[in-house]
Amino acid sequence: AQSVTQPDIHITVSEGASLELRCNYSYGATPYLFWYVQSPGQGLQLLLKYFSGDTLVQGIKGFEAEFKRSQSSFNLRKPSVHWSDAAEYFCAVGDYNNNDMRFGAGTRLTVKP
Amino acid sequence: DTAVSQTPKYLVTQMGNDKSIKCEQNLGHDTMYWYKQDSKKFLKIMFSYNNKELIINETVPNRFSPKSPDKAHLNLHINSLELGDSAVYFCASSQSDPGKNIQYFGAGTRLSVL
Numbered sequence: 606a607q608s609v610t611q612p613d614i615h616i617t618v619s620e621g622a623s624l625e626l627r628c629n630y631s632y633g634a635t636p637y638l639f640w641y642v643q644s645p646g647q648g649l650q651l652l653l654k655y656f657s658g659d660t661l662v663q664g665i666k667g668f669e670a671e672f673k674r675s676q677s678s679f680n681l682r683k684p685s686v687h688w689s690d691a692a693e694y695f696c697a698v699g700d701y702n703n704n705d706m707r708f709g710a711g712t713r714l715t716v717k718p
Numbered sequence: 719d720t721a722v723s724q725t726p727k728y729l730v731t732q733m734g735n736d737k738s739i740k741c742e743q744n745l746g747h748d749t750m751y752w753y754k755q756d757s758k759k760f761l762k763i764m765f766s767y768n769n770k771e772l773i774i775n776e777t778v779p780n781r782f783s784p785k786s787p788d789k790a791h792l793n794l795h796i797n798s799l800e801l802g803d804s805a806v807y808f809c810a811s812s813q814s815d816p817g818k819n820i821q822y823f824g825a826g827t828r829l830s831v832l
Contacts, residue, residue: 637819643759648722648808648825656817693759699819705774706821708761 607632607698611709618686619717626681626712628670628696637699638679639706640670644692652694655679666690691716721745724809724824731799732832739794739827741809749773750792751810751821752784761808767792768814796829804831 610629618624630636637656641649653664660672670681679696693713699706722743731737743750751774752764765784766774772784781797792811796803809824 639820641823649761649810649823651820651822654820695761705766706763711759711761713759 606705607636607700607707609696609698609707609709611694611696611712613712614710615713615715617715617717620688621685624681624683624686624690624714626694626696626714628679628681628709629677630679630696630698631677632698632700637706638670638672639697639699640664640668640679640681641695641697641708642666642692643695643711649695652681686714686716688716688718690714722809722811722822722824724807724827726827727825728828728830730830730832733799733801735799736795736797737799737829738796739807739809739829741792741794741824743790743809743811743822745811745822747811747813747822748789749812749814749819750786751812752792752794753808753810753823754778755806755808755826757805764807765792765794799831801831804829 608631639654640652643649652668653662655672693711695711696709697706725740749768751766755761764778767786770786783795786792806826806828808826810821812819812821
């Protein structure tokens, strides 16, 4: 079965600084890849997804992610972080056939003033 | 209109009780899911229902049983609640078509077992 690793449990960045959250996946075929964000006490909101095509995908709230097959990675980036971006971020990989989506352990983002 | 709604948002109960969490989606999706998020924020899929058929059943205790009266609803019944069942439970839904199977999540139900 597919799996996801998010190496960073907690990241702190200053407001206005750039951000990169790492995600590595394991899957034998072409993966479906997702980033979700969870604000405190809230559900999960989809930031962006990769199914096929252009390996650089744009999402909501100014986020983007790049699929690199050679590195089995799907890192999330944002050029300038806002205080409201403080949240838990989850990378997920989906199975093409049966919707079996597996989540990483999450990365908690703290934004310093 | 909320796309995926769960009730209740909070549930506090005693050990040994039986409880249910309801989930409804108005997106016209044909697949619904239940996830458990533990205290460390780890999300694990519990069940998946496609057109009222169970298609994924992870290694969850049989005290947990999903019930789908129709395509728009997937309720979670939990019998004989245990302390370890305390968690946040998320419902989600998606289309089953490859390329369209983006999962949309409810706001979660925080279950506390005392």
